[in-house]
Amino acid sequence: MPDLHWTIPVARWSSWPAVAAVAPDVGFIEPMVRRRLSTLSRVALKVAYDCAADKPSVRIVFASRHGELRRTTDILRTISAGEPVSPTSFSLSVLNAMSGVFGIARGDRAAASALSAGAETLGYALLEAHAQYATDSSTPVLLVYADEPADPAYGTIEEEVQGGALAILLDATSAGRLSCSRTAVAPGSAGTAAGTAGVTAAVTATGSASAGDAGTLFATQSQAVHHCLDTHTAAQWRGEYAVWEWSWDEGVA
Template sequence: MISWDVPIVRWVQWPGIGAAELGFIEPLLRRRLSSLARGALHVANACAQGCPSATFVFASRHGELTRTVELLRSLAHDEELSPTLFSLSVLNAAAGIFSIARGDRAPATAIAAGVESFGYGLLEAHLRARKSPAKPLVYVYADAPAPDPIGPQSGDPQAVFALGLLIQGDASSRLHTAFRPGTMVGTPATLQANACLRALERGSADWTSDRHHWCWNLR
């Protein structure tokens, strides 16, 4: 069993109430954002309000896979590759754009860990926050279903989904996470981040894949 606590100041989900607020990104930079990056940066910015300096951890199972698939299609048809698609096809694309838009040169981390990307991203966020508890840390998880011809995978969201957490030492709410090896082989997984969201809303939730059993409690 591995477990840890993170202090939660606030959390923001996408889709949420109202439209995505991306006015902080200038139009020439904003025009290249995918719907996934738009969701990720909306929650990142909403969490980082009032924090001129913060640590950022991003996590996504598939990242900008839609762009990668488009590039592969071009290659298959012997067409020239789009430089825009190429430059923004990497997992840390959203983190890079966010850093430029904020004028913040602090290092950021981008994590992918399969169907458990949300949970391992949260573990990374906890480890980073523990090193400097006074500094705000923004954890952003964002995913979209894998595009055709790969198609949606077990544990993918049905559409773009993003969840951001602002983690800082003096918060009164603490999110407790625990996971242990699971034995539920062949269990069709749901979206892992949704379980954590349920815990944030209602106090506790758990989630199982064919690898691990995870549970969250808000204290």
């Protein structure tokens, strides 16, 4: 894949931490549906509503590495035990469950998509959101990223997520622009998978590590993007095949 660079107009953004003292408020969802929501969907709906409550229509790009894997795992355990599976649990186990609930609650028939791309999920979601907005800027695009670690039954997951949610609204009334880039690297080359083993250990312990002028290096893409949005300073994430970087520009789109 060739190197990529793009910018997105950020009208507003919202986040929800992996560990919070209170439960996210999703009171805009009717009680019967609300009771059946997973923690993942609740945090995703919370940040989505924070960003788009005043917008009559938004296109949604929902992204998650694992999605509703924990609910799916519970379903598989139920089947294994020879017990009946709840139709509601099954319908809410799909990757795009959150976007469907959000659209129904708002009466919004705008297009919604869902994607998963391993440890690079958020990066490619930002690219998808950019492509949709660049194609048609008449309707805002709402990017929602939400994730949680996989069930321990799956063992150790490389570059595992830390959980939490992040939403970014792409609209003409932007407060600034998020600059994104993906630079391909050869697997195992210096500065990538093999070259960052020591850095990865440091990042795991502290959450970030210095990467010089390229920006602070983070253990996950979501940490890097959140840092860039929050501090308006450059941030970076390195994978086996690419280096991803984000920076902030106060200029309007």
